Amino acid sequence: MDEQARLERARAIGLFRYMLIREAADPTLNRRQRGALVRELAAMVHTDPDGRPVRITRWTLDRWITDWKRGGFDALVPSPRQSRPRTPPEIMDLAASLKKENPSRSAAQICRIIHAKFGWTPDERTVQRMIVREGLDALRGPSVPAVFGRFEADGPNELWTGDALHGPMVAGRKTYLFAFIDDHSRAVMGHRWGFAEDTVRLAAALRPALAARGLPRYIYVDNGSAFVDSWLLRACAKLGIRLVHSAPGRPQGRGKIERFFRTVNGEFVVEIAAGDGKPGRQIESLLEMNRLFTAWVENVYHRRVHSETGLAPLARWMGDRPLSTPNPADLAEAFRWSEHRTVSKTALVSLHGNRYQVDPRLVGQRVELVFDPFDLSFLRVRLQGEDAGTALPFQVSRHSHPKARPEMPPEEPRTTTGIDYLHLIDTAHTAELADRVNYAALGEPPESVDLTDE
Known part of the structure; x- marks a missing residue:
C-alpha cells in the first residue's frame, strides 16, 4: 500500500509539473516568447499536489522544460522513493511552533534547538522554506527602542556636520540655508542662503568655510541630492576629507545642527517679514539676507555661552589646536x-x-x-x-553648467519702520569691522561689541 501511494504521489507531481510547463514547452515558440511565459509563471503562486501554495523559480521551470523535451512525461515524474518529504511532520510542526513562540528566531537557531533536543536536525534551508511557505516570515519580534548615547568630537575641526534648512520667502521665492557646524564647539563653519537646494549653493557655503576655518577630518551629512552629488565626493577626496552619510531614516546623529536650525528659526527667521502686512524686516535680496545672517552669527550666536559646552562657540573653537588650511590652488582644483x-x-x-x-x-x-x-x-x-x-x-552654445543656475539679482531695499533687530546687529557688525580696520592701520584697540544682553 505504501509503495502504491508513493507511486501515485510521484505521478501527481509529474502531472503538476507538466501542467505548469505545457504552454511554455510548445516547440512553435521562439526563445523570447518562451522566456516571457516562464517569467510570468515564476511570478505566480501555484498550488502543489498537497494543496500548499508554492512558487517555482524560472531556473526550475527551464529544467523541467528541458527534461520534458528529452524524456517526455516520464522525465517529469520523480522517483517514488523521493516523492515523500524525508523530514517527519512532527519535526516541522515543532520548528513552526518554535518560530511562533519567538518570531526573532532564525532558521539556524531553530535547527540548533532541535539538534539539542533530538540529537539531529533537518537542513537549515528546509526549515527556512517551511517558514516562508507557512507565512511565518511575516512575524516580527517586539520592537526595542534604539538607545543613543551622547557624542562630542574631541577637538575643533574633528567633525563638521552639514544640513539644509527650508527658510522664508524672499523676493517671492523660497530660500534655503546650507550650514556646517563644528561638532566640538558648535561654531558655524560656513553658511549660505540661496534660492535652490542644489550643489552650487552647497559649494558656496562649504568652499569659503574650508578656506577660512581649515580642513576637518570628517564631514557628516544626510542623503539629500546635493550631499550625494559626485562633485562633493570628489572635492572631499581631493582635500583628504572623509565624507560620511547618515543611515536613511536615522537622523539622530545630526541632532546638533538640527538644534542650531531651531535657534535660527527662533531668533533670525522670526524677525523676517513673511508678507501680507505681518511685522518684521522686509528683505528684498539674498545679498541682504546673507549679510544680516553673517552679522547675527558673528555677533550673537558665536559670542553667547552655549548651554552644553559652557563656552561661547567661537571661543571654544579658537583653542590651541593648529588649523590645517588648504592651499588656494588645491582648494580651487577640488571644487572644479x-x-x-x-x-x-x-x-x-x-x-x-x-x-x-x-x-x-x-x-x-x-x-x-x-x-x-x-x-x-x-x-x-x-x-x-x-x-x-x-x-x-x-x-559653444552653453557657457555654464545646467546645475549652475544664477541667483536673482539684488534689488533696492524698501524702507521699514519700527525697531529693526536685524538692522541693529548688522550696524554693530559693520562698526566692529571698521574698528578692526582702524586698529590695524592706526594701532588703536577697537571697542568691544556685545549684543547678547540686547
Whole structure:
C-alpha cells in the first residue's frame, strides 16, 4: 500500500509539473516568447499536489522544460522513493511552533534547538522554506527602542556636520540655508542662503568655510541630492576629507545642527517679514539676507555661552589646536567639476551641447574633463589621472553648467519702520569691522561689541 501511494504521489507531481510547463514547452515558440511565459509563471503562486501554495523559480521551470523535451512525461515524474518529504511532520510542526513562540528566531537557531533536543536536525534551508511557505516570515519580534548615547568630537575641526534648512520667502521665492557646524564647539563653519537646494549653493557655503576655518577630518551629512552629488565626493577626496552619510531614516546623529536650525528659526527667521502686512524686516535680496545672517552669527550666536559646552562657540573653537588650511590652488582644483567622455574619431568631445577639440592622440580614449561649472569655455583634459592638455572650444552654445543656475539679482531695499533687530546687529557688525580696520592701520584697540544682553 505504501509503495502504491508513493507511486501515485510521484505521478501527481509529474502531472503538476507538466501542467505548469505545457504552454511554455510548445516547440512553435521562439526563445523570447518562451522566456516571457516562464517569467510570468515564476511570478505566480501555484498550488502543489498537497494543496500548499508554492512558487517555482524560472531556473526550475527551464529544467523541467528541458527534461520534458528529452524524456517526455516520464522525465517529469520523480522517483517514488523521493516523492515523500524525508523530514517527519512532527519535526516541522515543532520548528513552526518554535518560530511562533519567538518570531526573532532564525532558521539556524531553530535547527540548533532541535539538534539539542533530538540529537539531529533537518537542513537549515528546509526549515527556512517551511517558514516562508507557512507565512511565518511575516512575524516580527517586539520592537526595542534604539538607545543613543551622547557624542562630542574631541577637538575643533574633528567633525563638521552639514544640513539644509527650508527658510522664508524672499523676493517671492523660497530660500534655503546650507550650514556646517563644528561638532566640538558648535561654531558655524560656513553658511549660505540661496534660492535652490542644489550643489552650487552647497559649494558656496562649504568652499569659503574650508578656506577660512581649515580642513576637518570628517564631514557628516544626510542623503539629500546635493550631499550625494559626485562633485562633493570628489572635492572631499581631493582635500583628504572623509565624507560620511547618515543611515536613511536615522537622523539622530545630526541632532546638533538640527538644534542650531531651531535657534535660527527662533531668533533670525522670526524677525523676517513673511508678507501680507505681518511685522518684521522686509528683505528684498539674498545679498541682504546673507549679510544680516553673517552679522547675527558673528555677533550673537558665536559670542553667547552655549548651554552644553559652557563656552561661547567661537571661543571654544579658537583653542590651541593648529588649523590645517588648504592651499588656494588645491582648494580651487577640488571644487572644479569633472565628467568623463569618449573622444570621437574627429578628436572632439561633447559636454552639455558644446563641442571641444582635444589632442588627436586621444582619439577613442575615455578622458576626464575638469571645468568650472560657471565657465565652460575652458576645460582641462586628463587621461588616467594625468594631465592631457586643454580642450579648445569648437562649438559653444552653453557657457555654464545646467546645475549652475544664477541667483536673482539684488534689488533696492524698501524702507521699514519700527525697531529693526536685524538692522541693529548688522550696524554693530559693520562698526566692529571698521574698528578692526582702524586698529590695524592706526594701532588703536577697537571697542568691544556685545549684543547678547540686547
